[in-house]
Amino acid sequence: MMANYLLYVMIRVCFTSLCFLVLLQAAVAQRKPNIVLFLVDDMGWQDCSVPFxxxxxxxxxxxxxxxxxxxxxxxxxxxxxxxxxVCSPSRISLMTGMNAARHRVTNWTLRKNASVDVADSVLAVPAWNVxxxxxxxxxxxxxxxxxxxILLQDAGYYTIHCGKAHFGAMETPAADPLNIGFNVNVAGHAAGGPGSFLGEQHYGNKGDGPTPPWGVPGLKKYHGxxxxLTEALTIEALAALDKPVAEQNPFFLYMSHYAVHVPFAADERFIRKYRDMGLPEPEARYAAMVEGMDKSLGDIMDYLKKKKVDDNTVIIFMSDNGGYSGEGRGGQLYTHNLPLRAGxxxxxxxxxREPMLVKWPGVVKPASVCEQYLVIEDFFPTILGMAGANNKPTVQQVDGKNFIPLLRDASIRDTARALVWHCPNKWxxxxxHGINFRSAIRQGNWKLVYNQKTGTKELYNLQTDIGEQQDVSRRMPEVTQRLSRLLAGKLREYDAQMPTVKKTMKPVPLPDQH
Known part of the structure; x- marks a missing residue:
């Protein structure tokens, strides 16, 4: 009897301990914040009622x-x-923490082994990572x-991809978000835009199956x-969140909208007010698409509050590149991002330059403003830091910088840091308008733009000239030379590719070689 009683006690103790450990692990897991990364496609710095x-x-x-x-x-x-x-360089930088000059995805991707670059009579584009x-x-x-x-999965997160992927070309592993660590993929594939935003047009699909390359997959129940499209993606994203929320599992939702990319379409829920304002039809459609995107953000925020997880959820809002301002927009081209230059x-x-907002209850001070510059590869180490996974090993060299200190103290300034952009392509x-074969660097308030084709350099003080209208490179030769050396040094560090001069078959000189 005594032996049976002792065995019973031991079993009860073990069972109680096991239950305690399970509950403890669940509690620890829930202390990790849920993370919603809300990424908009082609949204400009000025495309909202929030003044930046x-x-x-x-x-x-x-x-x-x-x-x-x-x-x-x-x-x-x-x-x-x-x-x-442009989009693919940003998205690869976001997912890897690498600067585009280092990862060499310097233009947008689509078909396997095929470049999308426009031919140029003077320069040949390098063999970038198409x-x-x-x-x-x-x-x-x-x-x-x-x-x-993948790193977030390893840290215990349930990962959801919804919307535009554009990580890898067709028929390559990263074309499917499930292959890069997402538990769920809604409508993500190789293409960087939709065939249509309209359910009546099956989101660009013909017949029952997906129509590559532009037909949006996985949303057949909304056809007809x-x-x-923005609404369909939001509905599906919230449905996908039900599982981790019910299981009290920390989640990462990558809400990556196809909006506000072309082809602009009339979202009938919102467009009337913009037509009544007298906007040209393309601009009325664009503004309605922006408002539809904003409704999606609100729907997600309302869901989090309803499910009582908003106090433990980080929301990061960002765009993948500046607002499109070329053919297809209404009004004067390359003015749609004023006071900023071009698009x-x-x-x-x-x-x-992008619209960016971050909510992190208990960490970020409400209604605060941070003027410190940062760049999209910084999201990689920052999100891992939020998840407690910043010490995870990676095969790549990470260039991004964790900006959690900025979230805790918006007054921090680092004017020594240099941000680099490198585009050895013809888009x-x-x-x-600063498009094609350009490199640029920002340090402090100074910004240098290097034209790879002509060898010319432009210098702007963004503090006093946010519109980049006053090139002071000749008046400030010492600053021009210093930033030229710094930019060239960074490009060498990244082992950046340069275009080739067709006449000589030699690579374009780096900025400090002119």
Whole structure:
């Protein structure tokens, strides 16, 4: 009897201890914050009613984004946040922590082993990584890297991808977000834009199956309905969140909208007010798409509050490059990001400066503003730091800098840090507006733009000339030379590719060689 009793006691003790450990592990897991990364496609710095400048502009008055305003009240606004000039370089930097000059995905990707560059009569584009990133070694023309979602999975996170992926070319591993560490993939594939935003047009698909390259996959149940793509993605994202929320598992939601990319479409829920304002039809459609994106943000915030997980959820809002301002927009081209110069594809501020907001309850002071500049590769170490996974090993050299200290103290300034952009590609036919064959560097308030084709350099003081209208390179030769040396040194450190001069078959000189 005594032996049986002792055995019973031991079993009870073990069972109680096991239950305690399970509960403890669950509690520890829930102390990790949930993370929502809300990434918008092609949204400009001015495409919202939240002013990211020192004054409210006519463009801020045009757009209606009450949920961005709400997020700004709850969190921190970053007025000097940067990405790459086009989408794939930004997204690869986000997922790897690498500068685009290092990972060599310097233009947008689509088909395997195929470059999307426009031919140029003077320069030949280098053999850049046209296949994007790859989670496995040996994928040709791709950068091998340890992706952010895999590291988050290893840290106990349930990872959800919803919307635009654009990580790897068609028929390569990273074309499917499931291969880079996402537990769930909604509508993500190799393409960087949708065939259509309209459910009536099956989101660009023909027939029952997906229609590559532009047909958005996985949303067949919305085909033939009046459900705008942005709304369909939001519905699916919230449905995917039910599982980790119910299981009290920390989650990472990468809400990556196709909006506000072309082709612009009329979101009938919002477009009337913009037509009534007298905007040209493309601008009315664009503004309605912006408001639909903002509704998605609000729906996610409302869901988190309803499920009582908002107090333990980080929300990061960002765009992948500057606002598109070329053919297809209404009004005068390359003015849609004023006071910033130019737009998507350019190394001028209109092509790289982004709207960015961060809410982190208990860490970020509500309604705070941070003026310190940062760049999209910084998201990689920062998100890992939030997840308690910043010591995880990676196969790649990480260039990004953890900005959690800024979230705790918005007054921090680092004017010694240099941000680098490198585009040895031809994205559009015209070389105007800071597009094609450009490199740039920002340190403090100084910004140098290097034209790889002509060898010319431009210098701007962003503190006094945010619109980059006054080139002071000749008046400030010492600053021009210093930044030329610094930019060249960074490009050498990254082993950056340069275009080749067709006439001589020699690479373009680095900035300090002119």
């Amino acid at each position: 400048w020192s004054e409210v502009t006519p463009l801020n008055r045009r757009y209606h984004t009450p949920n961005m305003e709400r997020l700004a009240r709850d969190g921190m606004k970053f007025t000097n946040a940067y990405a790459a000039p 296949n994007g990133m790859s989670p496995v070694a040996g994928t040709e023309r791709a950068v091998h890297a340890t992706p952010l979602p 309905t009046a459900t705008f 998507k594809g350019s190394v001028y501020e209109g092509g790289i 559009l036919g015209s070389d105007e």
